[in-house]
Amino acid sequence: xxxxxxxxxxxxxxxxxxxxxxxxxxxxxxxxxxxxxxxxxxxxxxxxxxxxxxxxxxxxxxxxxxxxxxxxxxxxxxxxxxxxxxxxxxxxxxxxxxxxxxxx
Amino acid sequence: xxxxxxxxxxxxxxxxxxxxxxxxxxxxxxxxxxxxxxxxxxxxxxxxxxxxxxxxxxxxxxxxxxxxxxxxxxxxxxxxxxxxxxxxxxxxxxxxxxxxxxxxxxxxxxxxxxxxxxxxxxxxxxxxxxxxxxxxxxxxxxxxxxxxxxxxxxxxxxxxxxxxxxxxxxxxxxxxxxxxxxxxxxxxxxxxxxxxxxxxxxxxxxxxxxxxxxxxxxxxxxxxxxxxxxxxxxxxxxxxxxxxxxxxxxxxxxxxxxxxxxxxxxxxxxxxxxxxxxxxxxxxxxxxxxxxxxxxxxxxxxxxxxxxxxxxxxxxxxxxxxxxxxxxxxxxxxxxxxxxxxxxxxxxxxxxxxxxxxxxxxxxxxxxxxxxxxxxxxxxxxxxxxxxxxxxxxxxxxxxxxxxxxxxxxxxxxxxxxxxxxxxxxxxxxxxxxxxxxxxxxxxxxxxxxxxxxxxxxxxxxxxxxxxxxxxxxxxxxxxxxxxxxxxxxxxxxxxxxxxxxxxxxxxxxxxxxxxxxxxxxxxxxxxxxxxxxxxxxxxxxxxxxxxxxxxxx
Numbered sequence: 001x002x003x004x005x006x007x008x009x010x011x012x013x014x015x016x017x018x019x020x021x022x023x024x025x026x027x028x029x030x031x032x033x034x035x036x037x038x039x040x041x042x043x044x045x046x047x048x049x050x051x052x053x054x055x056x057x058x059x060x061x062x063x064x065x066x067x068x069x070x071x072x073x074x075x076x077x078x079x080x081x082x083x084x085x086x087x088x089x090x091x092x093x094x095x096x097x098x099x100x101x102x103x104x
Numbered sequence: 105x106x107x108x109x110x111x112x113x114x115x116x117x118x119x120x121x122x123x124x125x126x127x128x129x130x131x132x133x134x135x136x137x138x139x140x141x142x143x144x145x146x147x148x149x150x151x152x153x154x155x156x157x158x159x160x161x162x163x164x165x166x167x168x169x170x171x172x173x174x175x176x177x178x179x180x181x182x183x184x185x186x187x188x189x190x191x192x193x194x195x196x197x198x199x200x201x202x203x204x205x206x207x208x209x210x211x212x213x214x215x216x217x218x219x220x221x222x223x224x225x226x227x228x229x230x231x232x233x234x235x236x237x238x239x240x241x242x243x244x245x246x247x248x249x250x251x252x253x254x255x256x257x258x259x260x261x262x263x264x265x266x267x268x269x270x271x272x273x274x275x276x277x278x279x280x281x282x283x284x285x286x287x288x289x290x291x292x293x294x295x296x297x298x299x300x301x302x303x304x305x306x307x308x309x310x311x312x313x314x315x316x317x318x319x320x321x322x323x324x325x326x327x328x329x330x331x332x333x334x335x336x337x338x339x340x341x342x343x344x345x346x347x348x349x350x351x352x353x354x355x356x357x358x359x360x361x362x363x364x365x366x367x368x369x370x371x372x373x374x375x376x377x378x379x380x381x382x383x384x385x386x387x388x389x390x391x392x393x394x395x396x397x398x399x400x401x402x403x404x405x406x407x408x409x410x411x412x413x414x415x416x417x418x419x420x421x422x423x424x425x426x427x428x429x430x431x432x433x434x435x436x437x438x439x440x441x442x443x444x445x446x447x448x449x450x451x452x453x454x455x456x457x458x459x460x461x462x463x464x465x466x467x468x469x470x471x472x473x474x475x476x477x478x479x480x481x482x483x484x485x486x487x488x489x490x491x492x493x494x495x496x497x498x499x500x501x502x503x504x505x506x507x508x509x510x511x512x513x514x515x516x517x518x519x520x521x522x523x524x525x526x527x528x529x530x531x532x533x534x535x536x537x538x539x540x541x542x543x544x545x546x547x548x549x550x551x552x553x554x555x556x557x558x559x560x561x562x563x564x565x566x567x568x569x570x571x572x573x574x575x576x577x578x579x580x581x582x583x584x585x586x587x588x589x590x591x592x593x594x595x596x597x598x599x600x601x602x603x604x605x606x607x608x609x610x611x612x613x614x615x616x617x618x619x620x621x622x623x624x625x626x627x628x629x630x631x632x633x634x635x636x637x638x639x640x641x642x643x644x645x646x647x648x649x650x651x652x653x654x655x656x657x658x
Contacts, residue, residue, distance in 0.1 A: 003536075013151055013155075015130075015131070015202065016131070016201055016202050016203060017155065017201050017202075018151055018152075018154070018155040018200075018201065018202065019154060019155055020153070020154060055598055056133065056137055057131075057133050060137045060151060061151060063135065078580055079519070079577075079580065079581075080153075080519060080577075080580060083153060083519055083520065083528075084153050084154065087154060088154065088198075088520035088521060088530075089520050089528060089530070089531050090448045090520055090530045090531065090534065091184070091186055091448075093154075093199070094154045094155075094570040095154075
């Protein structure tokens, strides 16, 4: 029996800035994981990865990351993806800076 | 210090121009990421968790003030105002944008620096004793040979597609501060009948399969060094396991074939290639040596220094921990700690880099070093300057008196930055250092090496820490394993795993318990953690770390 599919998001790093981005349902790359398309079946996941391969002018290193649906959209389920979505813990750098600003 | 000749200058400039073209072709779509990746790695550019990371080589850890000023310029102009000094005596910038990197490399070329072969399956930056040329215990300065090795290995056509990366470390002192026994090749200068030569150690390494290097020859005349090193790399290049990257390093080759067989093969290869070394290497070495002449050391009274030492306890404490004996009378080697309690080990701001550059210019014969322990060294400071130097360091928040103590922790970037990491290292280091500072006991604890890696690749040298911490991912949770009794010096040893790992909330209390327990176990205040461990074995330390198991067993 095939293994159950765990929900995914497509993520990569932006080509020029190198920051983490997530693929949205309408095909653009967002710097907020909450905007990502929440993928619940393997067929869609494979299709989106094929699509991501055509985006080499925008991103590098696309892969599928496990995610769960939260109140504001998809959220990371593993701490590695959580750090990518937030930034490093030793300085207020990376995405957490904008997140704080957005919350103000 | 070595100054680029016309060849070096044009080679590095050409590489910058090539890379500028490669970036442009990646951006305009002519190159795919798969095509571009090996090209960027050849120039030290990684893609990490949050951004690109540029790793700049600091050859054998030596810098002059203009170079340090340039590192500050890069931090300020292209990054977020700081840089991270690494356990390989390099500096890493964590936030550059792709389009800026050619400009960064061009700026580096202006001061005779580059990022070539800081990644990829090549011979990496040759590391050296950070006290080279200054230490009282040194036979001779190993840096001319390190520079010769840099020139030989850079773009060496035979060694651009090695089975895996290859690291060489060199020391000119019997007291090994360069961790030579944990490198693919370790070179230790030794004397025989008054002539300097090298003990050559091969097959050491940390990572997934830690190994202490084995002596392949106990005395190699200096004139044979380059062909002999070439013979070793050549033998491994042929035998090294390209089928399995976990078995590709020379430590596995030596382990699988045995040191005697490797010695036989190296000797045969050496006999084959030795005649092709016509002596040009020795002419080049002589030219390099001429650029590493000793600074013009001054003679001056040090009474003022002694008086300030007596009068100022904070200064005295700093001189007790952060100075090392220099070979010249009246001089000291100054270690500047970039391990302020609670700060990120190895990070320095652009302003701090400029302060250190300026101090090197004013008081330190224009020299700086990066240590593999992630501190900055001013190798040549006359003691009469120390009070002023200390005052300047204090104003720049660089006067932490903790060299060699519990808070002088090596930590890799870990999962805060590194794409390979399985757990974070930096916050653990920050918390341990802050905790020992809070307890005000680190001077009582004495010499202690805590080393933290955020994955099995062991950039944080945890295997050779007196206390090593390895961060792992256990079922989606950060988990930290402790190893005990490691040693990075000439008496190198791989630490022993203490037992089950601790989660992120438990690890700092576990380390505190371990260190307090050691203080109870030691015979006298001057018995170090490592000495106590060697006397008592692992059992009492395990009992301290896992009190519950002890209670259950009772």
